[in-house]
Amino acid sequence: MKNVAIIMGGYSSEYEISLLSGNVVYDNLDKSKYYPYKVHILKDKWVMVDDDENEYPINKHDFSVNNDGTIIKFDVVFNAIHGTPGEDGLIQAYFNLLGIPQTSCDYYQAALTFNKRDLLSVLKPYGVKTAISHYINLGDDINQAAILDKVGLPCFVKPNKSGSSFGISKVKTNDEFMPAIEKAFKEDSEILIESFLDGKEISVGVINYKEKVTVLPMTEIVSENEFFDYDAKYLGKSQEITPARISDKMTKKIADIAKRIYEVLKMEGFSRSEFIIVNNEPHLLELNTVPGLTTESILPQQARAGGITLPELFGNAIEQALKKQE
Template identity: 70%
Template sequence: MKKKVAIIMGGYSSEYKISLKSGNVVHDYLDKEKYERYRIHIFKQKWVYVDDVNAEHEVNKDDFSIQVNNEKIVFDCVFNAIHGTPGEDGLMQAYFELLGIPQTSCGYYQAALTFNKRDLLSVLKPYGIKSAPSYYLNLGDEINEDAIIEQVGLPCFVKANKAGSSFGISKVNEKDRLKEAIEFAYKEDDEIIIEGFLDGTEVSVGVIKYKGETKVLPITEIVTENDFFDYEAKYEGKSQEITPARISSRQEKNVIQAAKRAYDVLKMTGFSRSEFIFIGDEPFMLEMNTTPGLTTESILPQQAGEAGISLSELFGGAIEEVLPKNH
């Protein structure tokens, strides 16, 4: 019997378009012989199954089932391809846990923690995971530019605390641009993290559970034409992503150790992709994504390909990890 897999995509944030692309790639590459694949669009105004002729069928939120041709369909597994809320911040994970439906991303606590950049870096610090000097602001807080610059220096990065795909992020070189950058970040979130600029090689490290093992994928070096790895650089070709990264064996060993330690310390499952910048041989963590991009151009699929894992194997492997072992 084929397993029925709901591929959830879309979401409530600025990242929904990228998520739809990721979800469709998962749909297209999942093994049709093993899985019945259902594209489920999750938006604030509707949760719907979109069939092959693009007709929409409402999702029953009571049990996450659908009705197609008078037949009720329940799912064996959910493949989570939502970037941002509610798929990357723990909401969908908690919902599926309550319903007892296996899903491919990490647990709700891990999702909520990693989605909050400030909390993630604070939790990992005692375990030896380094990060840039930082300053936190909540909406309504007094903005003391001198105190901020004293803490993090210039240039610095002003980031929305809970947003992905580089939405709400600015690089600030002069003090008088700080308020403008803060207002820009507040458009995405009511919490802000301001970080000191780390001048070094940026890399992205994918970690997955594959065939029962925690596997660190080949490392990708990020070389951007823009001032930093922003939305244009990520999605509009303004960057080079070089896999494997051109780093020393010591740097490689250190960043593999840091990425795997972060994954294990947090009791992660599913896919994660963490960004680091090297200062000398030491990796400094920027963030961790738990539903990273899954388009054919995205970093994690590139890394899997370098490791000899096809997209079909990557996506199918994630499902096999969470299905009951005697299925």
């Protein structure tokens, strides 16, 4: 029986969603194979939380916990932290130094994919199509006319490094541009401005399942809102249709691209890519390495459609992490 630390929370606006994801993992792990422990990693504390909500501080030197005189050490970490430090490479590097296997990709891949600008730059030479984009760092002079001439209206203004659509605006007029910039800078010191891609949005889960790179059934996202924002993602203001209503030919085309991205980047664990189909060509928006794992989240929906239960999905992630360590 392996001791599994399910880490959840994090330091970003996404911490509440992460706590939901972590609890779903806890509830669905096969208790005949694993001893799961809930570990909350928050700005002000790292604690193991038991079923009665008692908290036990984590020793950051070796990631152990003193549970009323018994020292618990963990064989493997299940990473359910969205945003920093779980999705940007920080926690991966920490566990790498401690020699504790964890379920998400390695620290370099996490840092790269978390930075939308750098990810798209790395993938462009491989023929992966993306929106027209412009980048701004905090403190840069902003030439609004030149930027909008390049990307056009409407456009999206988004933080370069954040998730769950925090800080994103769809800009339709010149007057909306600077307020959108200010909103994005509240989440990140780097901003990405992208042309609006008008087409069908498709979400693609790719995982390493039983040591084989597997593309899960795809999800078509139909948002009631202007775009797939926080409310659409988490408050039910969208339709998520799995499998997506696209042709077999388009399904294969997107699957090939998503699988190639996973392999080119040497990804491990879970990944979920977002594409928009424009003129019969899939354009990559972003790639998440710790996607939502609540029962309503897209990746679990896709796994179910592919005949994989949540205990199988989560157990497989742990087994793959342990095998990699060997």
